[in-house]
Amino acid sequence: MYLLLAAHPHGATLQEVTQAGDPHPEAPEPRLISAKELAAVVRRLEQQGGQPPRWIWHRTRDWYPALLASGVELDRCYDLSLCGSILAYSQVTAHTEYARNADKITLDDLQQPLRALQPPPASAEQGALFDDPGHRSAPRHTAEELRAEYAAQQAALVSASPADNRRKRLQLLLAAESAGAMIAAEMQHAGVPWREDLHEQILADYLGPRPPLGHRPAKLEALNTELRGLLNSPGLNPDSPQELMRALHRNGIEVKSTRQWELQESKHPAIEPLLAYKKLSRLHTANGWAWLDAWVTNGRFQPEYVVGGVVSGRWASRGGGALQIPRQIRGAVHADPGHKLIVADASQLEPRVLVALAQDSKMAEAAKGKDLYAGIAAQGFGGDRAKAKVALLGAIYGATTGESGRLMPQLTRTYPRAVGYVEQAARDGEAGGTVTTRLGRSSPPPSEGWFQSQQSTTAEEQRRADSIARSRGRFTRNFVVQGSAADWAACWLAELRRRLRAMRADGSVQAELVFFLHDEVMVHVPEAGVEACIVAIEEAAKAAKELLFGPIPVEFPVSVAVVDSYDNAK
DNA sequence: AATATATGCGCG
DNA sequence: AAAGCGCGCATATATT
Numbered sequence: 001m002y003l004l005l006a007a008h009p010h011g012a013t014l015q016e017v018t019q020a021g022d023p024h025p026e027a028p029e030p031r032l033i034s035a036k037e038l039a040a041v042v043r044r045l046e047q048q049g050g051q052p053p054r055w056i057w058h059r060t061r062d063w064y065p066a067l068l069a070s071g072v073e074l075d076r077c078y079d080l081s082l083c084g085s086i087l088a089y090s091q092v093t094a095h096t097e098y099a100r101n102a103d104k105i106t107l108d109d110l111q112q113p114l115r116a117l118q119p120p121p122a123s124a125e126q127g128a129l130f131d132d133p134g135h136r137s138a139p140r141h142t143a144e145e146l147r148a149e150y151a152a153q154q155a156a157l158v159s160a161s162p163a164d165n166r167r168k169r170l171q172l173l174l175a176a177e178s179a180g181a182m183i184a185a186e187m188q189h190a191g192v193p194w195r196e197d198l199h200e201q202i203l204a205d206y207l208g209p210r211p212p213l214g215h216r217p218a219k220l221e222a223l224n225t226e227l228r229g230l231l232n233s234p235g236l237n238p239d240s241p242q243e244l245m246r247a248l249h250r251n252g253i254e255v256k257s258t259r260q261w262e263l264q265e266s267k268h269p270a271i272e273p274l275l276a277y278k279k280l281s282r283l284h285t286a287n288g289w290a291w292l293d294a295w296v297t298n299g300r301f302q303p304e305y306v307v308g309g310v311v312s313g314r315w316a317s318r319g320g321g322a323l324q325i326p327r328q329i330r331g332a333v334h335a336d337p338g339h340k341l342i343v344a345d346a347s348q349l350e351p352r353v354l355v356a357l358a359q360d361s362k363m364a365e366a367a368k369g370k371d372l373y374a375g376i377a378a379q380g381f382g383g384d385r386a387k388a389k390v391a392l393l394g395a396i397y398g399a400t401t402g403e404s405g406r407l408m409p410q411l412t413r414t415y416p417r418a419v420g421y422v423e424q425a426a427r428d429g430e431a432g433g434t435v436t437t438r439l440g441r442s443s444p445p446p447s448e449g450w451f452q453s454q455q456s457t458t459a460e461e462q463r464r465a466d467s468i469a470r471s472r473g474r475f476t477r478n479f480v481v482q483g484s485a486a487d488w489a490a491c492w493l494a495e496l497r498r499r500l501r502a503m504r505a506d507g508s509v510q511a512e513l514v515f516f517l518h519d520e521v522m523v524h525v526p527e528a529g530v531e532a533c534i535v536a537i538e539e540a541a542k543a544a545k546e547l548l549f550g551p552i553p554v555e556f557p558v559s560v561a562v563v564d565s566y567d568n569a570k
Numbered sequence: 571a572a573t574a575t576a577t578g579c580g581c582g
Numbered sequence: 583a584a585a586g587c588g589c590g591c592a593t594a595t596a597t598t
Binding site for chain 1: 586
């Protein structure tokens with residue numbers, strides 16, 4: 001059953017449609033549901049017997065958080081905004097009317113938030129918000145508009161070529177992207193278990209007691225005093241790069257910037273305390289007491305995950321820097337009593353994805369073991385694992401200089417197919433073309449300005465144009481690998497969600513997905529459910545590989561850690 | 571005073 | 583200007 005939900009000034013319009021997006025011939029007319037009764041109606045439809053419906057809506061993040069807050073969890077959805085973005089740009093559907101009209105319909109339009117249904121009436125009193133005229137505005141999209149949009153998207157999908165399973169894979173991508181949107185909302189709803197007391201202990205150990213507002217913590221203050229002495233700069237504020245640079249120069253430390261890596265080169269006695277200051281200052285400003293106050297509530301860190309926030313298909317995030325939780329404070333991420341955290345990450349995901357994409361059998365040989373870099377080292381780098389790693393990552397990122405640049409010819413000799421694959425992607429990008437991930441997400445085309453920049457006349461302009469072209473080549477080179485890895489991760493996540501939901505439904509294991517970061521997931525689970533969860537994580541990884549690549553002889557191993565505290569994972 | 575850009579650093 | 587991709591955030595600094 002396909003149920004379309006559209007915003008309405010007084011709540012929502014519900015309409016049953018066919019898979020293709022036509023009005024359902026036997027279903028009743030579209031039905032108006034008040035904001036107040038929405039959650040209950042959705043729950044009833046979700047739980048009536050048989051296969052749960054697929055909810056079709058403009059944007060998952062406008063609807064789902066409120067439903068979750070009301071205790072309603074759904075099985076499947078179709079996110080018109082996210083799927084529309086993919087279909088509008090995908091080369092798999094580039095020939096369709098949908099793609100041609102895309103900039104008219106379109107993304108700008110689709111990505112505007114719907115204002116009609118504001119966040120959840122979590123309680124009866126808050127429901128009153130809806131009666132406040134100030135919060136009411138006409139919805140941007142009627143049910144009919146959304147139905148037509150859905151029908152157009154399905155038509156585009158159906159007219160994609162079935163050859164080589166491209167259509168099937170694109171369909172899979174749309175399903176995975178929509179599932180990802182639900183998972184993102186569910187993870188935000190659940191939050192990462194965060195022990196404020198442990199976090200404060202960590203801060204106290206590194207920085208000293210919590211200082212009054214606007215003051216440096218004791219340890220930073222002490223380091224600052226030491227620095228001022230060592231650099232003969234009594235008024236120095238080391239947080240000011242300009243002041244710091246001048247002070248360093250006065251003391252004969254000839255750096256061009258105040259970055260760590262450059263400072264490390266100097267032997268001056270002020271360097272050590274300076275680096276220590278920078279390290280601690282970073283902790284204080286980025287994840288100190290202010291961070292804790294702002295982002296952790298009732299023992300949970302609840303960042304917003306932005307599905308579709310990165311063109312490659314990776315997720316972005318908002319609030320609290322969820323994608324950059326530093327190692328220093330991971331000890332504060334701690335399972336509830338009687339629970340464990342299962343932290344699983346896909347080992348060396350991007351290189352393995354490259355192996356599968358390029359069908360490089362020689363590199364697949366190297367990828368047989370758990371440690372791909374060791375395998376590569378044994379085959380072509382005299383057993384030097386570090387070298388092998390630098391070379392391979394350099395190929396994926398487009399390194400031209402430095403050690404990894406120098407190692408490229410050696411890598412190319414041993415693995416012409418794998419290197420050839422990313423080289424081709426780079427050349428496509430340099431020429432202004434677009435590239436596509438395994439499941440069919442395409443890189444955005446260059447802007448018109450880009451093509452203009454390539455029409456250069458003078459030698460100086462030409463140099464600049466080449467540099468811009470190469471930069472785009474590095475982007476497309478990386479896009480095919482990073483984006484296909486994101487395809488894999490999306491399927492992994494969706495498959496894992498399915499399994500966890502099944503276990504929750506049969507009452508066996510109450511496990512929750514609480515964190516996701518590119519190639520890593522965290523599940524919070526009662527101790528008794530740990531084994532079942534590990535199986536689910538591993539099975540989901542296998543399933544993801546099959547879905548993307550079929551039965552090819554490339555493994556995507558996951559490393560799993562069962563811990564009380566995140567800092568004990570890997 | 572408000573807003574935009576640069577710097578630096580954290581994560582994958 | 584860290585070789586070489588992607589992101590977010592806090593602070594300093596520049597611009598209006």
